[in-house]
Amino acid sequence: xxxxxxxxxxxxxxxxxxxxxxxxxxxxxxxxxxxxxxxxxxxxxxxxxxxxxxxxxxxxxxxxxxxxxxxxxxxxxxxxxxxxxxxxxxxxxxxxxxxxxxxxxxxxxxxx
Amino acid sequence: xxxxxxxxxxxxxxxxxxxxxxxxxxxxxxxxxxxxxxxxxxxxxxxxxxxxxxxxxxxxxxxxxxxxxxxxxxxxxxxxxxxxxxxxxxxxxxxxxxxxxxxxxxxxxxxx
Numbered sequence: 343x344x345x346x347x348x349x350x351x352x353x354x355x356x357x358x359x360x361x362x363x364x365x366x367x368x369x370x371x372x373x374x375x376x377x378x379x380x381x382x383x384x385x386x387x388x389x390x391x392x393x394x395x396x397x398x399x400x401x402x403x404x405x406x407x408x409x410x411x412x413x414x415x416x417x418x419x420x421x422x423x424x425x426x427x428x429x430x431x432x433x434x435x436x437x438x439x440x441x442x443x444x445x446x447x448x449x450x451x452x453x454x
Numbered sequence: 455x456x457x458x459x460x461x462x463x464x465x466x467x468x469x470x471x472x473x474x475x476x477x478x479x480x481x482x483x484x485x486x487x488x489x490x491x492x493x494x495x496x497x498x499x500x501x502x503x504x505x506x507x508x509x510x511x512x513x514x515x516x517x518x519x520x521x522x523x524x525x526x527x528x529x530x531x532x533x534x535x536x537x538x539x540x541x542x543x544x545x546x547x548x549x550x551x552x553x554x555x556x557x558x559x560x561x562x563x564x565x566x
Binding site: 348373375377382383384385386387390392398400401430432434439440442443444445446447448450 | 490495553
């Protein structure tokens, strides 16, 4: 079955360490997105990519980095510059603007 | 980006219809109206989307006002599994930035 896979589901890291969250899709979608969700809040856009080798900052890109070397993959690195990295991270993909998003099941990152 | 306004929470009895409202008074002619729902600790799930005409699918119906400044997601017969946060968003079908913002949505409580 086609879908979007995020791994791992839970991730623990020490403060000051960089960490990379994986997002893979086999839906042949052109566009991919990373969102952050804090408890009781909506989703905030971190980065998005509409085509391979191109990506744009969302509203809260500081302290994060991404790459889009393959259509299927859009990894997110949470760097030590991110002041409050503990959150629920969601990856999504979309075929085009006339269609909906497909979301992954999320990665819950806890920095201690 | 055009914004949407939704009530923070709603309640409904099981097996009764639910009407979830969304206001989008600044909608442009090329904005699609999308609805998603999110269960606890999961990624959002696509529900339905439309442009001008009312839409039906196996999950729900979408009623769009004639002036497109508001819409209503209709769950015809609520079950306990429909308890979730429902998000209404606008997505421009033209090119350019695709920075979609998910607000806090409406938390739907289903009473048995």
